[in-house]
Amino acid sequence: MDDTTGEITPTILVHGGAWAMPDETELAETNVGGVKAAVKVGYEVLVNGGSAVDAVESAVRCLEDNPVFNAGHGSVLNSLKEVEMDAVIMEGDHLNAGAVACVQNIANPDSLARLVMDKTDHVLLVGQGANMFATEMGVPSVPMETLVTPNAVKRREEMKTYNQAIKKQYEIRKIDEAVPVQTGHDTVGAVALDSKGNVAFATSTGGINAKRPGRVGDSPLIGSGGYCDNRVGAVSTTGHGEAIMKVCLAKHIMQYMEQGYTAQEASDKAIQYMTDRVQSSGGVITVKNNGEIGLSFSTERMAWASLQSNTLNYGLNPDEKSSEKYTI
Amino acid sequence: MDDTTGEITPTILVHGGAWAMPDETELAETNVGGVKAAVKVGYEVLVNGGSAVDAVESAVRCLEDNPVFNAGHGSVLNSLKEVEMDAVIMEGDHLNAGAVACVQNIANPDSLARLVMDKTDHVLLVGQGANMFATEMGVPSVPMETLVTPNAVKRREEMKTYNQAIKKQYEIRKIDEAVPVQTGHDTVGAVALDSKGNVAFATSTGGINAKRPGRVGDSPLIGSGGYCDNRVGAVSTTGHGEAIMKVCLAKHIMQYMEQGYTAQEASDKAIQYMTDRVQSSGGVITVKNNGEIGLSFSTERMAWASLQSNTLNYGLNPDEKSSEKYTI
Numbered sequence: 001m002d003d004t005t006g007e008i009t010p011t012i013l014v015h016g017g018a019w020a021m022p023d024e025t026e027l028a029e030t031n032v033g034g035v036k037a038a039v040k041v042g043y044e045v046l047v048n049g050g051s052a053v054d055a056v057e058s059a060v061r062c063l064e065d066n067p068v069f070n071a072g073h074g075s076v077l078n079s080l081k082e083v084e085m086d087a088v089i090m091e092g093d094h095l096n097a098g099a100v101a102c103v104q105n106i107a108n109p110d111s112l113a114r115l116v117m118d119k120t121d122h123v124l125l126v127g128q129g130a131n132m133f134a135t136e137m138g139v140p141s142v143p144m145e146t147l148v149t150p151n152a153v154k155r156r157e158e159m160k161t162y163n164q165a166i167k168k169q170y171e172i173r174k175i176d177e178a179v180p181v182q183t184g185h186d187t188v189g190a191v192a193l194d195s196k197g198n199v200a201f202a203t204s205t206g207g208i209n210a211k212r213p214g215r216v217g218d219s220p221l222i223g224s225g226g227y228c229d230n231r232v233g234a235v236s237t238t239g240h241g242e243a244i245m246k247v248c249l250a251k252h253i254m255q256y257m258e259q260g261y262t263a264q265e266a267s268d269k270a271i272q273y274m275t276d277r278v279q280s281s282g283g284v285i286t287v288k289n290n291g292e293i294g295l296s297f298s299t300e301r302m303a304w305a306s307l308q309s310n311t312l313n314y315g316l317n318p319d320e321k322s323s324e325k326y327t328i
Numbered sequence: 329m330d331d332t333t334g335e336i337t338p339t340i341l342v343h344g345g346a347w348a349m350p351d352e353t354e355l356a357e358t359n360v361g362g363v364k365a366a367v368k369v370g371y372e373v374l375v376n377g378g379s380a381v382d383a384v385e386s387a388v389r390c391l392e393d394n395p396v397f398n399a400g401h402g403s404v405l406n407s408l409k410e411v412e413m414d415a416v417i418m419e420g421d422h423l424n425a426g427a428v429a430c431v432q433n434i435a436n437p438d439s440l441a442r443l444v445m446d447k448t449d450h451v452l453l454v455g456q457g458a459n460m461f462a463t464e465m466g467v468p469s470v471p472m473e474t475l476v477t478p479n480a481v482k483r484r485e486e487m488k489t490y491n492q493a494i495k496k497q498y499e500i501r502k503i504d505e506a507v508p509v510q511t512g513h514d515t516v517g518a519v520a521l522d523s524k525g526n527v528a529f530a531t532s533t534g535g536i537n538a539k540r541p542g543r544v545g546d547s548p549l550i551g552s553g554g555y556c557d558n559r560v561g562a563v564s565t566t567g568h569g570e571a572i573m574k575v576c577l578a579k580h581i582m583q584y585m586e587q588g589y590t591a592q593e594a595s596d597k598a599i600q601y602m603t604d605r606v607q608s609s610g611g612v613i614t615v616k617n618n619g620e621i622g623l624s625f626s627t628e629r630m631a632w633a634s635l636q637s638n639t640l641n642y643g644l645n646p647d648e649k650s651s652e653k654y655t656i
Contacts, residue, residue: 084457094606095574095575095606101454102457121491121494121570122490122539122543123573123574124543124545125540125544126429126454126544127454127455128455128456129430129455129540129542129543130542132541133540133542162450166449212450212460212461213457214454214455214456215452215453215457216452216453217452221550221551221552222574222576223549223552223573223576223579224549224550227576241451242449245425245451246423246451246550247423248551248579251551251576251579278422278423
C-alpha cells in the first residue's frame with residue numbers, strides 16, 4: 001500500500017534458486033543478471049495494468065528460457081539422464097491453481113500449468129497425462145536435447161547420486177565450513193501483488209540432479225512449492241524439495257503472516273523452523289498483501305530481485321542488497 | 329493420554345470417504361462394515377505394541393483390499409476407463425513420508441508409498457517412475473482388470489464427465505435439497521497414535537470418476553491429503569481433491585490444533601473454512617497427540633470408525649455415533 005495515496009503499489013519478486021552456489025564471479029553475474037531481467041519482465045506486466053498472475057507467469061517464462069537456471073531450458077538430468085520438470089501457478093482471489101509434474105519435452109512448464117488452471121477442472125496433471133493435455137492444447141513438444149545444457153550434463157557427471165547432490169547443495173553447514181565446489185543450480189519462482197490487490201505465485205524446476213524417474217519435489221505442490229491468498233500474501237519456495245514438503249513450507253509462512261508477523265519475520269521464522277525440524281535448507285520469497293516484502297534462505301546463496309515503486313533491489317549473498325532505479 | 333496412569337492410550341480412526349452417499353441400506357452396511365473391519369486390524373497392531381505407522385498402513389491395506397471402497401481394488405475409472413491411484417503415508421516423529429501418484433497395476437498403493445518412505449531419498453514418485461520403483465522393490469504388477477469392480481464400471485457409465493461427478497458428490501447443497509442418486513465412493517484413510525506417542529496417517533484413493541489421465545488430487549500430497557507431527561497430532565482428509573489442495577486442508581487443521589483448539593474444534597473449523605473459501609465439501613479424521621479424537625464432514629455422509637480403550641465408535645450420518653465394546 002502506498003501510504004500517501006492509499007493505492008496499492010504493484011510489487012514483484014523473483015528468485016533463481018537457493019543452493020550452495022560456489023563463490024565464482026561468472027556464476028554470480030549470470031544468476032543475478034538472470035533474475036534482474038526476469039523481474040523487469042514481470043514488473044512491466046504489472047505497470048501496464050496486468051494481473052499478478054500474468055506477471056508471475058511472464059517472469060517465470062523468462063527464467064525457464066534462460067539456460068542458467070534449472071527450469072525449462074537448463075533443467076538438471078535425472079538418474080536416466082532425462083529431463084522431467086515440475087511447475088505450478090496460483091492466484092490469490094479464488095485460490096485457483098494449476099500444476100504439472102514429471103512432464104517432458106515442454107519448453108515452458110509454467111505456462112502449461114497455467115493452462116491446467118484455466119482450461120481444466122483439475123489442479124495437478126502428471127507424467128504422460130500432462131503431456132497428453134499439452135498436445136490437446138496445441139503446446140509444442142520439443143526434443144529433450146533442446147532443453148539440455150552442457151552445464152546440466154557436466155553436473156550430472158560430477159554428482160552421480162541424488163544423495164550426493166542433496167549433501168552438496170542443501171546440507172546444513174557449520175559457519176566457516178567450506179562450500180563444496182560444483183556447478184549446480186536450482187528452482188525458480190516469482191510472487192507478485194497487482195494494483196487491484198491480487199496476489200499470485202509461480203514456481204518451476206527441473207528438480208534435483210540424479211533424481212529417480214518419476215520423482216516429484218515440492219515445487220508443483222500447493223502449500224509446499226508456494227502458496228497465495230489475497231487475504232494474506234504470496235510465497236514461492238526453493239531448496240531441498242523433500243524437506244520442504246515435510247514442513248509444507250509455503251503454507252507455514254502464510255500461517256505466520258496470518259498471525260501478524262511481517263513478510264520478513266514470517267520468512268525467517270519458517271526457514272529456521274525447517275532447519276530445526278528437518279535439518280535441511282532452502283529459501284523463500286514473500287510478498288504480503290500490504291506490499292511488504294520478505295526473503296530468507298539458509299543455503300549459501302540465493303539469487304533474487306524485487307521491483308516496487310521503480311526501485312530494483314537484488315542480491316545473492318546473505319544480508320546483501322543492491323539498489324538501482326528502474327523505470328519502464 | 330490415560331488420566332489415571334499417565335500412559336498414552338493407543339488410538340486409531342479410519343474413514344471410508346466423505347461424499348454424497350445416497351440413503352441405501354446395503355451401501356450403508358457395506359461401508360460401515362468395511363471401516364469397522366479396518367479399524368480393528370489397525371487397533372490390533374497398536375495393542376500388540378506396533379507403531380502408529382504400521383497401524384495406519386495395515387488399516388488402509390484392509391480398505392484397499394475391500395472392493396466397496398475407492399482405493400486399490402474398487403478404484404474408480406478415469407476418462408480413458410483406466411485405474412490410476414494415489415496414496416501417501418507419513419510418520420510424525422521425523423516427518424518422514426512416502427507417496428505415489430498416478431500409479432497403475434498395484435494392489436496396495438499405500439504399501440508402495442511406505443516403500444518410497446523407507447527405501448528412497450524421495451517423498452513422491454509418480455506415473456511410470458512409481459511403477460519402475462515397484463518393480464525394483466519386487467512389488468507384483470497386477471492386471472488392471474483385477475482392480476476394477478462392476479460398481480466402478482457402472483459408475484463410470486452413469487457419470488460421463490468429471491464435472492458431473494464433482495457436482496453430484498461434492499456440491500454444497502441447501503438443507504433438504506435432494507441427494508443425487510448414484511453409486512459412488514471415495515478415498516480411504518487412517519490416523520493413529522501409538523503407546524510411545526508417535527502419530528501417523530495414511531490416505532489412499534482411486535481419485536474421482538472420469539478424471540483426466542494423469543490427474544492427481546489432494547490424497548498423496550503432504551499437507552492436503554493428510555499431515556502428522558508428534559508435536560501436534562495427525563489428520564487424513566477426503567473429498568473434492570482440487571478444493572482440498574487449494575486450502576491445504578490437513579495443514580490447516582494442524583495450524584488450528586497448534587493454536588489450542590481441540591481435535592474436534594480444529595476439524596469443524598477447517599471444514600467450515602473450506603466451505604467458505606472454495607465452496608466445496610469434504611471430510612477429515614483427526615487425532616491429537618493427547619488422544620483427543622475429531623471428525624467432521626460437509627458431505628451428506630462419511631463412513632468412519634475409531635478404536636480407543638477397547639471402545640469401538642462408528643458412524644455414517646452427521647451427528648451419528650454408535651458404540652460397542654471391542655477387545656482383541
